[in-house]
Amino acid sequence: MRWGTARRVLRQPTGAVGVFILVVILLVAFLGPLVSPHSPTETLGPPNSPPGAGFALGTDFLGRDVLSRLLNGGRSVILIGLSSTLVAYVIGVLAGMYAGYRSGVRDMLTMRTVDLLLAFPPLLVLLVLVAGGGAHIWVLIVGVIAVQAPAIARITRTASLSVRQMPYVEAAQARGDGTARIWRADIFPNILPPLLADFGVRFSISIILIASMNYLGLGLQPPTADWALMMSENRVGITLNPWGVLAPAIALALLTVGVNLVGDAYLRALTRSVLPRGTRRSRLRRRSNGTAAILATLPSSGDAASIDDEVR
Amino acid sequence: MSLVSVSPETPAGEAPTAAPSSRAHLRHRFPLTFYIVRRVLAGVVTVLIASAVIFAAITLLPGNVVQIILGRNANPQSVSAIENQLNQGHPAWDRYVHFMGNLFSGHLGYSTAGLVEGQKTSVESIIGPAFAHSAVLAVATLVLFIPMVIVLGLAAGLKAGSVRDTTISVTSLAISSLPEFLVGTLLIVLFFDRLRLLPPVSSVPPGTSPLSNVNILVLPVLTLLLVSLAFGSRVLRACVAEIVSQDYVVLAGIHGYSQRRIVFRYVLPNALPPTVQLIAQQLQYLIGGLVVVESVFAYPGIGTALVNAISVHDVQVVMVVSILLAAFYVMINVVADVVAILLDPRVRTTIS
Numbered sequence: 001m002r003w004g005t006a007r008r009v010l011r012q013p014t015g016a017v018g019v020f021i022l023v024v025i026l027l028v029a030f031l032g033p034l035v036s037p038h039s040p041t042e043t044l045g046p047p048n049s050p051p052g053a054g055f056a057l058g059t060d061f062l063g064r065d066v067l068s069r070l071l072n073g074g075r076s077v078i079l080i081g082l083s084s085t086l087v088a089y090v091i092g093v094l095a096g097m098y099a100g101y102r103s104g105v106r107d108m109l110t111m112r113t114v115d116l117l118l119a120f121p122p123l124l125v126l127l128v129l130v131a132g133g134g135a136h137i138w139v140l141i142v143g144v145i146a147v148q149a150p151a152i153a154r155i156t157r158t159a160s161l162s163v164r165q166m167p168y169v170e171a172a173q174a175r176g177d178g179t180a181r182i183w184r185a186d187i188f189p190n191i192l193p194p195l196l197a198d199f200g201v202r203f204s205i206s207i208i209l210i211a212s213m214n215y216l217g218l219g220l221q222p223p224t225a226d227w228a229l230m231m232s233e234n235r236v237g238i239t240l241n242p243w244g245v246l247a248p249a250i251a252l253a254l255l256t257v258g259v260n261l262v263g264d265a266y267l268r269a270l271t272r273s274v275l276p277r278g279t280r281r282s283r284l285r286r287r288s289n290g291t292a293a294i295l296a297t298l299p300s301s302g303d304a305a306s307i308d309d310e311v312r
Numbered sequence: 313m314s315l316v317s318v319s320p321e322t323p324a325g326e327a328p329t330a331a332p333s334s335r336a337h338l339r340h341r342f343p344l345t346f347y348i349v350r351r352v353l354a355g356v357v358t359v360l361i362a363s364a365v366i367f368a369a370i371t372l373l374p375g376n377v378v379q380i381i382l383g384r385n386a387n388p389q390s391v392s393a394i395e396n397q398l399n400q401g402h403p404a405w406d407r408y409v410h411f412m413g414n415l416f417s418g419h420l421g422y423s424t425a426g427l428v429e430g431q432k433t434s435v436e437s438i439i440g441p442a443f444a445h446s447a448v449l450a451v452a453t454l455v456l457f458i459p460m461v462i463v464l465g466l467a468a469g470l471k472a473g474s475v476r477d478t479t480i481s482v483t484s485l486a487i488s489s490l491p492e493f494l495v496g497t498l499l500i501v502l503f504f505d506r507l508r509l510l511p512p513v514s515s516v517p518p519g520t521s522p523l524s525n526v527n528i529l530v531l532p533v534l535t536l537l538l539v540s541l542a543f544g545s546r547v548l549r550a551c552v553a554e555i556v557s558q559d560y561v562v563l564a565g566i567h568g569y570s571q572r573r574i575v576f577r578y579v580l581p582n583a584l585p586p587t588v589q590l591i592a593q594q595l596q597y598l599i600g601g602l603v604v605v606e607s608v609f610a611y612p613g614i615g616t617a618l619v620n621a622i623s624v625h626d627v628q629v630v631m632v633v634s635i636l637l638a639a640f641y642v643m644i645n646v647v648a649d650v651v652a653i654l655l656d657p658r659v660r661t662t663i664s
Contacts, residue, residue, distance in 0.1 A: 014482060116365075119358050121641050123600035124634055131622045131630045132369040208491040212604050215493045216619050231497055238512070242505055249494050249501075260489035 008269035009262065015269070018261025025254045029074030038065040040072040040225040048237035048244065058241040060234050062223075070247050073225040074255065077214070081206040084141040085199070088148035088206075093195060095149070096156020097183055101164055111157065117150040126209060130218045140219055144206045152195070152202070159191040166190070197270050200263015204256050211252060227252045348650050355646035362638045363415075367408050370631055415632070425626040435632050439617055441518070446606070446613035448522050450598050452529060453536045457544065457594055460537070462587065464545035466575065469552025480545065488542035492601050496535040496608035503531060514609040522611075532609045536601050543597075544590050551586045555579050585656040592648030599637055 009015040037056075038044055043063040044055075051058045057066035099110035120128075126143035133139040163169065164187070172182050213219035214228035222229065227248035234244030339346045414421060426433030468480040487495070504512040514528035522529060555561060556579065564574050603615030610616065614633060621629035 014485070116358060116361055119362060119642050119645070120638055121596065121599045123603055124637055124641075127603070127618060127622060128366050128369050128630075128634050131625075131627075131634075132372070204489050208489075211491050212493060215491070216604065216607055218619065218622060228491075228493070231493065235497070235500075235512075238501065238505055242501055245497055246501060249497055253490055253494055256489045256491065256494075257486050260485060264485060 005266070005269050009265045012265045012268060014261050015265025018258050018265055021254050021258035022262055025074070025251065025258055026078070028071065028251065029078055029255075032071030032074065036068040036071040038068040040064065040069045041223045048234075048240035050241045051243060057243040057247050060230065060241075060244045061237050066230075066234075066241070066244050066247055069225040069230055070227070070251060073227045073230055073248060074251060076220060076224065076226055077207055077210055077228065077252075078255070080137065080140060080210050081144070081203060084144035084210075085148060085203050085206045087141070088145045088202075089152055089195070089199075091145065092149040092152025093156050093188075093191075096153035097160050097187060097191070099153065100157040100160030101179075101183065101187065107157075110153070114150040114153050117146060118154075122147040122205075122209060123212065126213055127218065130213070135213075135218045135221060137220065140210055140213060143213075144209055147209065148202055148206065155198075156191060156195060159194050160187050163187050163190045193270055197267045198263070200259055200266055204259040204263065207256055207259065227255075344653065347653060351646055351649055355642050358642050359635075359639045360412075362642065363412060363635045364408060366634045366638065367411060367631060368404070370627060370634075371407070372404060411631070415635070420632050421628045423626055424628045425621070425624045435629055438629060439614060439633060439636075442612060442614045442617040445516060445522055445611065446602055446615065449529065449532055449536070449602060449606070449611065449613060450595070452533050453540070453598065454591070454594060456533065456537055457540060458587075458591065460541055461544040461548055461590065462580075462583075464541060465548025465552050465583070466579070468545060468549040470556060470575070470579070472549075472553040472556070477549070481549065484542035484545050486542075487538055488546065490539065492535055492539050492604040493608050495538050496531065496605055499531050499535055500608075512609075514611040516612050528609075528611070532605050532611055535605050535608070536598065539601065540594055540597055544594060547590055547593075548583065548587065551583055552579060555582050558582075585652055588651050588655060589648055592644050592651075595644050596641055599641055 010019060041064065044065055045059045045063050047059060047061050047063045049055065049059045049063075055065050055067065057070065060066050060069060095110055095114070099107045099114075117125075125147050126140065129139050129143045129146070130136075133142075166186075169182060169186050172186050177185075210219060211228035214226050215232045217229075217232065220226045220229060222233070230248040231245050231252075234241070238245050411421075420435035420439070423433040423435055423438055464480060464484075468477045471477055500512045503510040510531050511528055512531075514522075514532055516522045516525075516528070561574060561578050564578050569577075602613060603618060605611070606613040606615035607619055614637070618630065618633045618637075620626075621633065
């Protein structure tokens with residue numbers, strides 16, 4: 001991310017709030033284990049006791065310290081979500097560039113596969129994989145990749161279709177540059193900004209999917225400290241110590257909202273950095289100057305929602 | 313997404329006399345019928361491939377459920393019953409054809425978990441009531457969703473950039489980024505733990521209808537509505553904002569037409585096709601949303617049935633339910649595409 005874009009993110013109220021929330025929650029998730037007062041998996045007191053001496057947020061259904069579990073429970077979901085989203089980008093971008101650059105049968109076959117993968121409800125993909133492969137961290141990662149990569153491939157294909165017709169690509173072809181070089185030097189740098197535009201939204205969808213699987217008991221297994229898992233475990237004790245459920249809920253809410261606010265602000269910042277102020281998207285489609293034209297093929301910043309409609 | 317996929321497949325300027333083949337002739341004479349038939353066929357093929365993928369994933373993946381069941385239970389009678397049901401001796405392809413044949417003729421088979429216990433429980437008896445319960449939840453959500461999303465979308469989109477719009481947009485952005493189980497849990501904390509107004513668990517005693525106790529439906533429906541309204545209103549807002557900036561709406565405003573007339577005569581009819589897409593998306597969303605929300609409230613619907621079946625390795629129930637859900641998902645897509653074609657004359661001309 002260039003500094004200009006970063007400044008534009010921070011200048012928007014939602015962006016600034018989002019960055020603040022995200023920084024706080026990331027500090028909690030990654031530095032939390034260092035300051036955790038107790039072991040997250042050790043029974044230390046009576047179950048479901050309310051906040052009090054020794055336990056700032058009380059104890060959970062097995063008598064473990066809620067605060068320690070909260071401080072240890074954020075890393076896994078963030079890391080699994082991030083790694084699977086990144087791998088999905090690698091696969092999706094390669095497949096999309098392949099389909100967009102090589103039209104014809106190869107394009108059609110790739111896109112039919114993509115369509116087929118998008119024809120499954122996302123959560124069902126994960127559920128079926130877990131039913132076959134068992135509740136395991138790798139199954140979750142593969143599932144998220146299977147959900148995200150096809151959507152990324154579709155956007156990449158659209159973007160590279162329009163880049164392929166640019167004069168500089170024709171020039172490179174006329175020069176006799178190899179395909180690998182054209183992909184690396186001409187196509188990839190020019191489709192990257194629009195592809196990254198919805199990274200935040202995608203990342204938050206990955207987190208929601210993984211958290212939902214953990215909540216259903218089909219993801220990370222006890223006694224792992226995980227925010228979503230804590231919420232389902234402590235439900236029975238909700239009247240005795242509501243913090244067992246509320247604390248991880250607030251942490252998870254801050255994480256997803258923070259990621260989404262930043263993602264949305266980034267999309268807006270990116271759109272504005274390329275377009276003159278006040279340009280309307282409908283006008284843009286008729287123009288054809290590089291990145292602006294590609295950005296115009298994306299859903300407009302106001303409805304970043306339509307990006308996740310493929311996934312949700 | 314479907315609207316976009318129509319145009320590239322359209323042959324540009326195909327001359328009517330140039331193509332003597334009967335297929336091209338049909339395509340030219342009855343473009344609409346041709347398109348619909350092709351779309352439906354593509355849907356059927358997708359469902360078939362999807363069912364094969366689901367079957368393969370569940371029966372062939374390394375964490376093989378059959379081995380887990382067989383390892384857990386040493387009773388030779390049930391072992392042979394399961395082996396029989398899953399036709400372990402036969403190649404995977406045979407088993408798949410057998411399974412699909414049964415599915416098409418209406419034999420959903422027997423619950424694998426039941427066979428392990430030594431009893432024959434038909435899958436129908438497990439998922440029949442569950443489907444009915446989920447349908448109640450889905451219909452209730454959808455009936456409330458449609459008017460509310462239109463009002464919210466109009467409220468935000470008609471005055472894009474206003475305080476009202478920003479409030480709705482930011483709130484919906486925040487809510488739509490929350491997982492369903494989180495919203496549901498927060499509602500339980502509020503309405504059960506704090507206010508003692510509504511039950512935290514929506515259990516339905518066997519043999520009774522969830523409608524006999526409407527109280528239990530409130531929180532699940534509210535959860536689904538909050539999450540999906542946030543998402544839907546953002547989509548509709550963008551669409552309404554786009555329509556409002558069109559020349560014909562601006563002209564109607566210059567003519568001095570009343571706000572009401574502009575909204576009902578010019579804005580709403582043009583927002584209809586996207587709304588239909590939105591309703592389809594809402595139905596598709598509900599498939600995933602129901603699974604989670606039903607689990608939060610322990611509501612005995614199809615989602616709970618699926619999650620339970622997965623945790624006890626009930627292969628037969630998992631396969632039947634996943635294939636039915638996938639088929640439902642694809643069917644909604646097909647219907648939405650066809651309706652979009654029929655509703656929007658612009659799309660109709662692109663395909664013909």
